[in-house]
Amino acid sequence: MIATETRGGHKPREVGDGLWERIEPLLPVIERRLRSPVRRRLDDRRVPCGLLFVLSTGIPWRYLPQELGFGSGMTCWRRLRDGNEAGVRQRLHEMLLAEQRAAGIRDPSRASVDSSHLRAMKGGAATGPAPVDRGKTGSNHHVIVEAHGIPLAATLTGGNRNDVTQLIPLVRAVPPIRGKGGQPLRRPKRLHADRGYDHESHRDQIRRFEVTPHIARRGTEHGSGLGVYRWVVEGAIALLHWFRRLRIRWEVRDDIHQAFITLGCTVICWRRLRTPL
Incomplete structure (x- = not known):
């Protein structure tokens, strides 16, 4: 609607x-x-x-x-x-997450993270030469979702920033989610990620949040089994990029593009609230 x-x-x-x-x-x-x-x-x-x-x-x-x-x-x-x-879109996003928790739609037991690259046609803040796009100027969308693929938070960085550098900021960006009595939920119990996030120091930091990291290791054969849980974040990124404004970055100001990302996450949350799994 x-x-x-x-x-x-x-x-x-x-x-x-x-x-x-x-x-x-x-x-x-x-x-x-x-x-x-x-x-x-x-x-x-x-x-x-x-x-x-x-x-x-x-x-x-x-x-x-x-x-x-x-x-x-x-x-x-x-x-x-x-x-x-004024924080309107962020507060709306948090409100919808709280309603999903109250309705029993969310699964707080685990979360997954991933990123996606997009070209930045006009440059600006939070852009950089992307190694995946022959050094052309671009940005990265970094997303963390819960077990059903509902976006919890999303950040924007330059295209030259490594995925692992955004692992901790993403976990910290997850808002306190209310919707039921008691303390609001803040962290998932388990966190799934691909080899791009493989770094022992970041595993240790994740554990300090009382979150168990499940991160594939570099140098090992594919077939770690984490794809069973990780596919939801890839699906969420695909939904975000269904919005044409998020496929290519036209905004010079990073705060305006970040506002569009949050708006896209809000739309996905609203649709899931109206049509639960």
Whole structure:
């Protein structure tokens, strides 16, 4: 209900009542100046539609069709920036994770991590020469998911950053997840990763979080058996890259692209909440 589509199979859709009821209380309060000569502020409910349209189609901001009622691309860009600075999308993501825990959808027993590379066409912060793309400028998406593939956190780095450097930041980025009585959940019991994360010092640090690491070792034959658990993170990354705005990075500002990543994770969480396994 929140996927927005345009020509060629993409039809714009409204943000559903259920999702809007969760978004509205999180938005910063803007004082309305009734006698101001400037034009009337765009309805807050229209902006998420425009942001989801850009996320899904990858359309440049300046080409956002105003006849759809989403406002100008610059208006949506500013709202995305302001909402990101106010932590709206992060809090919405955490709220949906808490609802999933309350509904018994989440499996906190284990988590998996992985990363994916994308080209950064305009450079900017959190970019670098990618060894997997002949040294061209790019970025990496780093994702941690729970046992069913629900994204818990995602970070952005330059394309020249090794996966293992983001293992600890990803674990730390997992928010405290409420939804039931008692202490909120913060860490999974087990963590699965491929050979790119093989480093003893990082294993020791993971254990300090009271998490058991299950990381394939370099130099060993394939067939470690971890793929039975790890495939969910690869599926989550594929879902994130279904959003065209996350296949190629067009944003010079890393905080704007990070906002799109968090928005993509939120969409996946909302769909899973509405359609549990």
